[in-house]
Amino acid sequence: MAVSAVPRALLMLGGGVIADRFGPRRVVIGSDLVRCAAGLSVAALLFLTSPGLWPLALLAVVFGTVDAVFMPAVGALPARVTTRDQLARVQGMRGLAIRFAGVVGGPLGGLAVALGGAAAAFGLAGLLIAVSVPLLISVRMREPAVDDKAEAGAGGADAGDAGESAGGRGAAPGAAVLGAPDSEARGTTAPGKAPARATTPLGDLRAGLRYIRAHRVLAPLMLAIALGDLGFVGPLNVGLTLLADERGWGASGMGWVLSGFGVGAGAAALLLTVRGRLPHAGHVAGWAILAGSVAIGALAFVPGVLAAVGVALLVGLLAGLSGALCGALLQTQADPAYLGRVTAVSSLVSLGFAPLSMPLSAAAIGAWGTGPVFVGSAAVCGLGGVVAxxxxxxxxAELPG
Structure with missing residues (x-):
C-alpha cells in the first residue's frame, strides 16, 4: 500500500497536466487499459507460479503511477459529458457509485479468494476493469459551450498566465498546443491574431497552480478540502480501529459503525443526485464541515456500539454532503481547460497528504489515548468549515441551476 501511494503522490500534479494536454477521455481510456493489462498479468503469474510478494509490489507501483494520471482525468471528464447545471448531480451519482463499489467489491473479492485463491481475485478485478473500457469508449463527449464555462473571478489568472496556458479561459484541452484552437494547433493562425505560443508541461503546471492561487473560490476551497481531509482520514481509519479495540466492540461492532458511516454518505450522495442542486452551496458546505467535525470528536466518547453507529451515520451524512458539495463547486467553478490540474491538486491533498495522518494518528493515540486525538482531529477538520x-x-458560492 505504501509503494502504491508514493508514485501517486509524486506524479499527481504531472497527471493533471497530461489530462489537460491530451484530453480527459483519451487519458482515462488509456490508463484503464494499462490497469486491466497489469491486473490480468499478475493473475496469470500467480496462477502459473508462486512468485512471492514482488509482483504485488510491482502491481502497486503500476497502479499508483496510473492513478496519478487517471484521477485528474476522471475529474476533468464530467465537464465534457454534461452541462454545468448537471455537474452537481453527476457528482452525487459518482458518490453513489463509489459507495456501491465499496459494498459489493469486498464480498466479490472475498468470494473469488475463497473459490480460486489470489489468482482468481486478481483475474476478476482485471475482468471488471476490462468491462469498464468499452463503457468509457461509448461515452459521448461534448465541447463546453460559452454558457458552460466557469467564471475565473476577479483576481483570476492574469494575462501572462493565460498566455502561458496558450488559449486562456475556456479553451478545449487536447490540442497539440494546450487549449489552442485547431488552426493554432496546426501551426496556423486566424486572420488578425498573433501566433499561439507553444508551452512546456512545466509551464502548464505553473499556469495551473497560479490559476488556482488567484481564483477567489478555488483557492480557499482547496484549503477547506485539505483541512477537512487531514482531520477526517486519521480518526475514521486508524482511530476507529483502535477505538473499537479499546472499547471491546470487536470486528462486528466496527463493521456496524462503518456501515453507519457508509449509509450516511450514500444518503448524502442520493440527495444531491435527486435534487441536482442545493441552494447556498458554499454556506451549506461550511456548516456541514463544522457539524461533521463535532460528530467526529463525539465518536471517542459514545457509550456503546449503538450510539457509535448513530454518530457514524451522522458523520457520514455530513461528511458526504460537504464532500459532494465541495466536489461540485470545484467542478463548476473551475474552467474546463484547467480541470485536470485543479483535480490533481485536490486529489494530491486527499490521497497524498491526508494518508500521512494515519501513522501520526496511531502514534498519537498510543501516547495520549483516543479522546484527545479525536478532538484534535475534529478541530483540524473544523478549521476547514471556518475557512469556508x-x-x-x-x-x-452557488451551484448553477
Whole structure:
C-alpha cells in the first residue's frame, strides 16, 4: 500500500497536466487499459507460479503511477459529458457509485479468494476493469459551450498566465498546443491574431497552480478540502480501529459503525443526485464541515456500539454532503481547460497528504489515548468549515441551476 501511494503522490500534479494536454477521455481510456493489462498479468503469474510478494509490489507501483494520471482525468471528464447545471448531480451519482463499489467489491473479492485463491481475485478485478473500457469508449463527449464555462473571478489568472496556458479561459484541452484552437494547433493562425505560443508541461503546471492561487473560490476551497481531509482520514481509519479495540466492540461492532458511516454518505450522495442542486452551496458546505467535525470528536466518547453507529451515520451524512458539495463547486467553478490540474491538486491533498495522518494518528493515540486525538482531529477538520464560512466568495458560492 505504501509503494502504491508514493508514485501517486509524486506524479499527481504531472497527471493533471497530461489530462489537460491530451484530453480527459483519451487519458482515462488509456490508463484503464494499462490497469486491466497489469491486473490480468499478475493473475496469470500467480496462477502459473508462486512468485512471492514482488509482483504485488510491482502491481502497486503500476497502479499508483496510473492513478496519478487517471484521477485528474476522471475529474476533468464530467465537464465534457454534461452541462454545468448537471455537474452537481453527476457528482452525487459518482458518490453513489463509489459507495456501491465499496459494498459489493469486498464480498466479490472475498468470494473469488475463497473459490480460486489470489489468482482468481486478481483475474476478476482485471475482468471488471476490462468491462469498464468499452463503457468509457461509448461515452459521448461534448465541447463546453460559452454558457458552460466557469467564471475565473476577479483576481483570476492574469494575462501572462493565460498566455502561458496558450488559449486562456475556456479553451478545449487536447490540442497539440494546450487549449489552442485547431488552426493554432496546426501551426496556423486566424486572420488578425498573433501566433499561439507553444508551452512546456512545466509551464502548464505553473499556469495551473497560479490559476488556482488567484481564483477567489478555488483557492480557499482547496484549503477547506485539505483541512477537512487531514482531520477526517486519521480518526475514521486508524482511530476507529483502535477505538473499537479499546472499547471491546470487536470486528462486528466496527463493521456496524462503518456501515453507519457508509449509509450516511450514500444518503448524502442520493440527495444531491435527486435534487441536482442545493441552494447556498458554499454556506451549506461550511456548516456541514463544522457539524461533521463535532460528530467526529463525539465518536471517542459514545457509550456503546449503538450510539457509535448513530454518530457514524451522522458523520457520514455530513461528511458526504460537504464532500459532494465541495466536489461540485470545484467542478463548476473551475474552467474546463484547467480541470485536470485543479483535480490533481485536490486529489494530491486527499490521497497524498491526508494518508500521512494515519501513522501520526496511531502514534498519537498510543501516547495520549483516543479522546484527545479525536478532538484534535475534529478541530483540524473544523478549521476547514471556518475557512469556508469566513471567505466571502466561497461562502456565497452557488451551484448553477
Amino acid at each position: 464560512l469566513c471567505v466571502r466568495d466561497l461562502r456565497r
